[in-house]
Amino acid sequence: MTVLREYEYEDHTADIKVIGYGNTPKRAIEALVLGISNLIYNSEKVEKKESFDYDLEGKDILDIIYKVAKTVLEDSFFNKNLAIRDIRVKNLKRVRLESRKYKWYCRFSVYGEKYDKDKHEFRKEVKAVTLHDINITKIKKTYWTVELVVDV
Template identity: 75%
Template structure:
């Protein structure tokens, strides 16, 4: 099966809305994150030299999308100065915690190298991931879109 991951940008007042597409929710989230990083630098110039793994939880899938994007931006890029070339959502599932209560768990891994402005370039600063307009939608039987707005 071919893995589909694409992204596009939409006009949005003073921010940028990123829409990621994929043939599963996981691939749509991955495309969204790659789209976010491509606003900052040229993803194509990043090599997969190292990887970093994360496990996060959320009360729903929208919180998972927000947390993946926030961790990738704040911790991976700004704190660790790590440029992401690729991301793989390894596990995304809804887990029962009590009889009628659930939480979402996501395990993902980013691949890349230390950010180097000379090598990777710099396009535009993404200041923060916002809670505004987060969405994930099943468009067709095997086609999903995930959306998030970033403050630039």
């Protein structure tokens, strides 16, 4: 089976909306993160030399999407100086806590190498991930879109 992970961009006032597509919510989130990374640098030039694992909790799926994108941008790229070649969402689930209350959990890994402005062809500065226009949509039985706006 072919795993669908694609992304595109839309202008959004002074920012850019990134839209990730996938045949599951996990693949759509991965595509979104790769789309954000490709705004900053050419991820095709990045080698998989290092990896980092993350576990996140959120109040809902939109909170998880925001936290994944923010973690990759701020922790992996800004703090660890890691250029991302790939991301794998290994676990994404909603867990019932008590009487109709739920929490979401996400475990994912990022793969890449230390960022080199020349090697990875710097493209654009992305300052932050925003909560503006964040959305996840099931288009067909097995087709999802995830979108959010980044501050450039």
